[in-house]
Amino acid sequence: MTEIDFSTLGTYQRYKLMASLIVPRPIALITTLGADGTINAAPFSMFNMVGEDPPIVMVSINRLHDGGLKDTAANILRSGEFVVHLTDEAMCAQMHACGDALPSNVSELAHAGLHAVPSQSVAPPRIAEAPVAFECVLHEQLETASRYVFIGRVKWLAVRDGLVDTELWRVRLQDYHPVGRFGASFYVKTGERFSLEKNSSDNHSSSTAIDEL
Numbered sequence: 001m002t003e004i005d006f007s008t009l010g011t012y013q014r015y016k017l018m019a020s021l022i023v024p025r026p027i028a029l030i031t032t033l034g035a036d037g038t039i040n041a042a043p044f045s046m047f048n049m050v051g052e053d054p055p056i057v058m059v060s061i062n063r064l065h066d067g068g069l070k071d072t073a074a075n076i077l078r079s080g081e082f083v084v085h086l087t088d089e090a091m092c093a094q095m096h097a098c099g100d101a102l103p104s105n106v107s108e109l110a111h112a113g114l115h116a117v118p119s120q121s122v123a124p125p126r127i128a129e130a131p132v133a134f135e136c137v138l139h140e141q142l143e144t145a146s147r148y149v150f151i152g153r154v155k156w157l158a159v160r161d162g163l164v165d166t167e168l169w170r171v172r173l174q175d176y177h178p179v180g181r182f183g184a185s186f187y188v189k190t191g192e193r194f195s196l197e198k199n200s201s202d203n204h205s206s207s208t209a210i211d212e213l
Helices: 011-021 071-079 089-097 108-112 207-211
Strands: 028-033 039-044 047-052 055-062 081-086 132-143 147-159 179-181 187-189
Touching: 028 055, 028 071, 039 055, 039 071, 039 108, 055 132, 071 081, 071 147, 081 147, 089 108, 089 179, 089 187
Parallel strands: none
Antiparallel strands: 028 039, 028 081, 047 055, 055 147, 081 132, 132 147, 179 187
């Protein structure tokens, strides 16, 4: 094994190692509202589910090189509301375009060719093209020298029609094709799925087997 003492590394080296090894990571495409009403949308891959009682998610947003805040962080701190969208293959390029540097008064949605629809429980809108949207309010925040870590409490969930069986509360995974972050500007698809269950007749799960999970 190659042994690495993190205390001897600089910030950039630590980031590169962690971000390239802890993969794939789900991507949160987050919408917030600026003080002037501009709809901001930005992707973040330091994101995940934290718990279900209460239902909370986590997103970590780095500071700018000058120490200032990214629009998403500034908007969450001011309003306490945001919407987390999951990205699938169909909108992957548009998600990536939302990461382009734009003035604060220019919406990334128009830039990327995405469309806003009203949310049910928060002011920031949802993205119509996204298969999943979690409407969140700020539950807790942590601050480090380089980042804000926001814990969002989910108030409302919107999913693409047909994706969730609301009688059995199962997600039809065979119809769900999210993408993940795989270091640098690389992404991965999630279509290559398999089961390790001993009673599985086919280790490469069929759509029916996936749907039964």
